[in-house]
Amino acid sequence: MTLTSTEPAAHRQDAADQLAAALRRMPDPTAAAGHTRRLEEQLATVFGARHAVALSSGTAALHTALAGYGIGPGDEVLVPGATVVMTVAAVLMTGATPVLVDSTPVLDLDFDDLAAKTTSRTRAIVPVHLAGRPCDLTRLTEFAARAGLRVIEDACQAQGSRLDGRPVGTFGDVGCFSMKDGKVLWSGEGGYILTDDAEFAARARSFTTHGFLPAPGRPAGSRLGHNYRLAEPLAVIASANLERFDDLLEQRHRQTRLLTDLLTDVRGLRPVQAGPREQWNHYGPLLRLTLARPRDFCRRLAEQGIANSVGTYGLTTADRLPSLAEHSLQPCPTALRSLDETLAVVVHGGHSDEQLRAMARTITQEARRWPST
Numbered sequence: 020m021t022l023t024s025t026e027p028a029a030h031r032q033d034a035a036d037q038l039a040a041a042l043r044r045m046p047d048p049t050a051a052a053g054h055t056r057r058l059e060e061q062l063a064t065v066f067g068a069r070h071a072v073a074l075s076s077g078t079a080a081l082h083t084a085l086a087g088y089g090i091g092p093g094d095e096v097l098v099p100g101a102t103v104v105m106t107v108a109a110v111l112m113t114g115a116t117p118v119l120v121d122s123t124p125v126l127d128l129d130f131d132d133l134a135a136k137t138t139s140r141t142r143a144i145v146p147v148h149l150a151g152r153p154c155d156l157t158r159l160t161e162f163a164a165r166a167g168l169r170v171i172e173d174a175c176q177a178q179g180s181r182l183d184g185r186p187v188g189t190f191g192d193v194g195c196f197s198m199k200d201g202k203v204l205w206s207g208e209g210g211y212i213l214t215d216d217a218e219f220a221a222r223a224r225s226f227t228t229h230g231f232l233p234a235p236g237r238p239a240g241s242r243l244g245h246n247y248r249l250a251e252p253l254a255v256i257a258s259a260n261l262e263r264f265d266d267l268l269e270q271r272h273r274q275t276r277l278l279t280d281l282l283t284d285v286r287g288l289r290p291v292q293a294g295p296r297e298q299w300n301h302y303g304p305l306l307r308l309t310l311a312r313p314r315d316f317c318r319r320l321a322e323q324g325i326a327n328s329v330g331t332y333g334l335t336t337a338d339r340l341p342s343l344a345e346h347s348l349q350p351c352p353t354a355l356r357s358l359d360e361t362l363a364v365v366v367h368g369g370h371s372d373e374q375l376r377a378m379a380r381t382i383t384q385e386a387r388r389w390p391s392t
């Protein structure tokens with residue numbers, strides 16, 4: 020089995036053997052294969068968290084985190100407007116009300132708006148490290164502590180990103196991650212939670228397996244939960260990728276450097292750089308656009324085969340998503356403008372240098388033809 024085209028043959032063989040063993044055991048539901056448990060131990064060690072809970076997706080991780088802290092109907096949860104639908108959907112799944120927070124012009128969380136929207140009903144903040152850029156978690160956790168709020172980090176795009184040397188997803192009460200393909204650490208589908216809170220971890224484990232497991236103050240089978248378990252073969256894939264996590268990160272860094280270096284002098288494009296406290300996982304190269312109608316430019320690139328967040332996936336602020344229209348979410352004009360002006364190119368481990376060079380040529384050509392502001 021080939022996990023990716025770039026990994027060493029010995030590693031591939033090992034992962035293939037483990038996967039074959041997991042598949043042989045699968046027909047027997049009583050055979051505890053232990054791959055998920057092993058993955059959880061590995062995750063906790065690699066990220067320096069006391070507990071890791073593996074589950075079926077990043078959305079499941081967010082839902083489990085919110086539910087695990089008892090957030091539900093009548094509660095408000097602060098969420099950046101600049102995020103994907105899944106962050107907001109997870110809040111809605113609990114019955115709580117999402118309250119959107121605007122961004123600064125450079126797509127950081129707007130702390131004035133955050134403070135203005137915090138009410139007596141607010142229970143939690145979900146900072147989103149979009150494109151692997153860490154939020155200012157120091158300021159955020161201080162704010163949350165003063166206001167008595169939980170911090171549930173949406174680090175789904177940010178495995179391996181750090182702030183002041185510390186991995187994002189380990190600052191708040193819980194960090195939530197996705198392992199969908201395309202993420203730096205991937206297993207096809209999947210997710211995980213990191214936390215130092217042992218009681219929360221036990222509640223999360225129970226919630227993700229129909230309440231079959233006991234949780235503090237809650238005997239096994241006394242409450243409903245969900246089937247949010249990670250399938251064992253996916254745990255094998257995740258473990259194999261976690262063992263070469265540094266290489267996967269280094270590969271993204273190299274790919275991002277290659278693409279952004281080739282685009283540095285192109286009119287209308289300016290690579291976005293990490294701040295001095297930040298280490299990005301380089302989920303994808305980020306470029307600031309000073310071209311006319313930047314959203315249309317991103318769409319044009321998508322038509323030319325350059326996958327990007329705005330042009331290909333329609334990334335916009337959550338209040339503008341048709342699927343959330345009935346919730347009348349707060350407009351976030353500054354976040355909208357900054358998303359429009361940000362070209363986030365989709366890069367993954369399968370891209371060769373030659374493909375990246377070809378992508379840079381297409382982007383350059385299109386930018387040269389496009390009117391500037």
Ligand SMILES: Cc1ncc(COP(=O)(O)O)c(C=O)c1O
Pocket residue numbers: 075076077078079102103105106147149173175176196197198199209210
């Ligand atoms: C920022 C963010 N939050 C949440 C999710 C949800 O993760 P999943 O697709 O694994 O449910 C994603 C997935 O792409 C994401 O990028």
